[in-house]
Amino acid sequence: MKQPLLDMRGIIKSFSGVRALNGVSIQLDPGEALSICGENGSGKSTLMKVLSGVWPFGSYEGEIYFEGNLVKASSIRDTEALGIVIIHQELALVKELTVLENIFLGNELGSFARLNDEEMHRRTSELLARVKLDVLPDTPIRDLGVGQQQLVEIAKALNKNVKLLILDEPTSSLTTTEIEILLNIVSELKQQGIACIYISHKLEEVLALSNWVTVIRDGDHIDTRSAENLTQNDIISMMVGRELDELFPREEHDIGDVILKVNHATAKQAGASRAQVEDVSFELRQGEILGIAGLIGSGRTELMQCLYGSYDGNYEAEIELHGESLAIRSQRTALEAGIAMVPEDRKRHGIVPIMSVGRNITLSVLSQYSSWFGAINEDQESQDIDNYIAQLKVKTASSELSIKNLSGGNQQKAIIAKCLLTHPKILILDEPTRGIDVGAKYEIYKLMFTLVKQGMSIIMVSSELSEVIGISDRVLVMHEGRLKGQFDHQGLTQEMIMNCAIKEDTANV
Ligand SMILES: Nc1ncnc2c1ncn2[C@@H]1O[C@H](COP(=O)(O)OP(=O)(O)OP(=O)(O)O)[C@@H](O)[C@H]1O
Ligand SMILES: [Mg+2]
Known part of the structure; x- marks a missing residue:
């Protein structure tokens, strides 16, 4: 043989x-x-x-x-x-x-x-x-x-x-x-x-x-x-171990007034000849899932970083949140204003590898558990941790395990938990299901619909066109730093998005 x-x-x-x-x-x-x-x-x-x-x-x-x-x-x-x-x-x-x-x-x-x-x-x-x-x-x-x-x-x-x-x-x-x-x-x-x-x-x-x-x-x-x-x-x-009858469990939800207006967002690295984001304006409504599509390098991530105060070059944007103008200069300002983001590169921006799964989840809200003399209310903290681990089905032997030992997809789920714990009004998800298995993707989509039903607004950057179409209410398409198109999800096809993301001259804005 x-x-x-x-x-x-x-x-x-x-x-x-x-x-x-x-x-x-x-x-x-x-x-x-x-x-x-x-x-x-x-x-x-x-x-x-x-x-x-x-x-x-x-x-x-x-x-x-x-x-x-x-x-x-x-x-x-x-x-x-x-x-x-x-x-x-x-x-x-x-x-x-x-x-x-x-x-x-x-x-x-x-x-x-x-x-x-x-x-x-x-x-x-x-x-x-x-x-x-x-x-x-x-x-x-x-x-x-x-x-x-x-x-x-x-x-x-x-x-x-x-x-x-x-x-x-x-x-x-x-x-x-x-x-x-x-x-x-x-x-x-x-x-x-x-x-x-x-x-x-x-x-x-x-x-x-x-x-x-x-x-x-x-x-x-x-x-x-x-x-x-x-x-x-x-x-x-x-x-x-079971069949999934649908991949995108879209649920009806109400979409309210405009809560966020972004005008003339521009972002540029020091010394660069071309801006990464150039004069982008858009609106986001309450309870809306706004998808952002475009090729890698089209400026999607950088635009989101401007909203979250994490862009590492020079940026400007007129931002209005609930009718009031807001200058976002740091992640702290963004979080205080109710904007949270799950970053694309989880290894660099998302996690502290040597810390436990639990502490990674509560890291940005630790002060919530601190008393005036600085002690941490560990009962409340571990209750929240356990809740989110269960809700997102993070697979870990214990919340004490250091997060670097979790599988790739489970690290991603822990970062989503971390963002949810800040109770944001606007949740930005940059490639939320990258590396996530089909079953867990389904759970994440379900969760997104639960959150928008509660009044949260979500911006989702994604390279998976089927996901963009399957989940978003509205889709923006970026091309070389500019906003090239804007579509309602009804009747939207992958070809329409691709044409817009690639070609120089499609304009629908
Ligand atoms: N160094 C480690 N110490 C402790 N547990 C570990 C370690 N490496 C992996 N594990 C555990 O072993 C299990 C399998 O993990 P593995 O990384 O092989 O999953 P995977 O199938 O590759 O998942 P994914 O699709 O998320 O990448 C997980 O429960 C993980 O937490
Ligand atoms: Mg793996």
Whole structure:
């Protein structure tokens, strides 16, 4: 019998007594792609960390065979030497270094030791062309968008002798075009005999790309099926244990008067030639869900940062809240005025990694629990924490656990809880469901409708067009810093938004 490239048998992994993986087995042949699906916290990333040596041999039970040999890796270096390369869910490039430096980082001592500058430049340019990324090798990583950084990670992986490429949620922050590029790269790699393990909550991609789909639920191996003839609904019901009859649970709600007016918002980085936000004006009504669409880099996030006082360049805007003009100069002013935001880049702005899940949730409202002599009313605090953990179904062994140990999607839910606790009048959600599983997305949408029914207004920036259309009452489309279009959700299609987001001359404002 032919031996598979990869054979993981009965993997069990526990964290302080809690089982994250409960005997998961997968096999893979060269040139094949296997997707792993499962809810947030089901154990997908943990399984990949076991495979790639992040969790070393001896720290888990079960066996891993690669090309027929038992793998006893003590670090990620050992598995890379075998040809197993992982690109983690949270990007790991060094921001201060250039594209070239990052691509060769950790590789200098290998077969590239004798490459001179010129050769490294040539090789980097080749790799960048292969991932269709149009930037110079000397560009600092800090200047690239998240999507572009993702492509650099792949270029970096291709620079190694890769036989099995693991992509842990590679597309959660990519634009439609970038996703297409990535999917093409993966199918090219498959043709070259490279195997791929793919983790994504976007089931369309999963089906488009894989030969096999493995579903895990709460660390249990539910099934591995051929992707042929498999539907999204099949995967969902294996993941969640039930069928979801609709993906967007839209609920009727009343929309009231205009509560927020933003006029002539402009934002620019010091020394930049072009403004990131240019003369944008819009209104928001009470109880409204306002969607903001546009390509990455179109200024959506920066516009929101102006409203939340977190933009790091120069910005101006005439803002009127409940008919009174308001100057937002800091996050504190925004929070005091009742504006809260769940940021896009949760690693940088959202969480304090070493603090507990609970404290991360209550961080911006700690003073609410303090008495005049400075003591914290811990009972009230932990009651609130438990409430929100339950309401948002944050999967954590305890609220005392440091938040960095939570799965990606569950960290995101904790940040949403943190914002809700400030009881905002206006809630800004920047890519709220990025990296969130289908079941939890459903819960978040439900929650959004509950909140607007209570009179809250929500602004949601999202790159997922189906979500923008499925959830918003009204949609604004941005293009190169300007507002290009404004649509009611009725009759709105993805094509209408895309046309507006891409073309120079569509104007509907
Ligand atoms: N270092 C750690 N210490 C303690 N618990 C951990 C650690 N890493 C992961 N866990 C727990 O193991 C479980 C599985 O987490 P994992 O990150 O594998 O989930 P996932 O399927 O990748 O989820 P997501 O879709 O949200 O990325 C979670 O309950 C998580 O909290
Ligand atoms: Mg994960």
